[in-house]
Amino acid sequence: MESMDTLRPEIARLIAAKEQRRHKLAALSFVEKVRVVVQLQQMVLPVLRARGHAARAWVLDDSNPVGQKQIPT
């Protein structure tokens, strides 16, 4: 097992990368953000349905369907 001292820089790097990704997401256009929201809906739907919730993902009418545009990772 690695010591905490070895892990700390790596964890700090991961946290910084995560923060950077959040700011990239915040900087997207509103249209792109709505696409991300729909992707989030599609990700959690199986869990919600298994719990008996009747939620549905939004149907977008945009010319670029969900997933067609690159979402920052």
Add this chain to the structure above:
Amino acid sequence: MEKTLQVLNVLERDGALSRYAIGGAMGATFYAEPVLTFDLDIFVILPQTADGLLTLEPLYAALRARGYTEEGECVNIEGIPVQFLPAYNDLLVEALAEARETLYEQTPTRVLRAEHLAAIAVQTGRDKDRQRVRLLLEQALLDDNYLASVLARHGLDARWKAWIP
């Protein structure tokens, strides 16, 4: 989403509602990172009724006439469950009056100002509202003076200070 907003614009043009703006989680998403939601919260000023009652029924009737049906608390408009929230206090009336005009694709729409979204979250006071305030503070470009004036005007300074020490 664009068609949904177009329907809202038609409802406003035809007088089924006097004014609308996007709020709630999608309003916050306009200013910050996207957050999961299944409803599009639309704050509305309703036309004055003869008896002065605040009721969504005429709006729902106008939507039914266009083929949009209610699903629980929402109305499904072009594939998106829209929850209409009437402006029931001074803060919401002000937030709607000062909402930001924007375009979604080619369609004009309005989004509540980030400062009003934060103030409404403080007023509502649920756990998820605390998260929303934190998110807006971190990522939205808030006008501190304007936010302070909104909080003072609506008696929310003390709660704000308790939330944001």
